[in-house]
Amino acid sequence: MSNEPHDTEDDDAISADAVHVPAVAEPSDDPLAALLGGGGPGGLDFGVLLEQAASTVVEGVAGGGAVRVAVTGGFEFQSVTIRPDAVDPDDVEMLQDLILAALRDAVDEIQGLQQGGLDLGGMDLGGLLGGG
Secondary structure (H helix, E strand, C coil): CCCCCCCHHHCCCCCHHHCCCCCCCCCCCCHHHHHCCCCCCCCCCHHHHHHHHHHCEEEEEEHHHCEEEEEECCCCEEEEEECHHHCCCCCHHHHHHHHHHHHHHHHHHHHHHHHHHCCCCCCCCCCCCCCC
8 A cells, every 4th residue: 555645636426416326125015025036037936836836737657657646746637548458357456556656756756846947046935835
């Protein structure tokens, strides 16, 4: 550092008009939306995320594809598909087990979706969507 006196004649004065203050957005009526960025540009729209998770269709599969169950992330079951070769009138219990296995697989898929399948920009919701 120099011990010489500071020459103020070379400094440019800053006028109030030269200072740029970014506009501040109005706070949201929804405290969660405000916390997550308000859903605006660069923000996270939590409602859209929940809607995306609820409407995403996953498929549970059992028996190498012999039984398939389609269900949304909101647990709305869409369809059950059973290949004809999976139906044995003499072994109904096997078909029942395959259906249960496909349902469990579908639930596992939904839990995987809730725990990490959504792009949350690195945000951890800590099981907020029901994941265990």
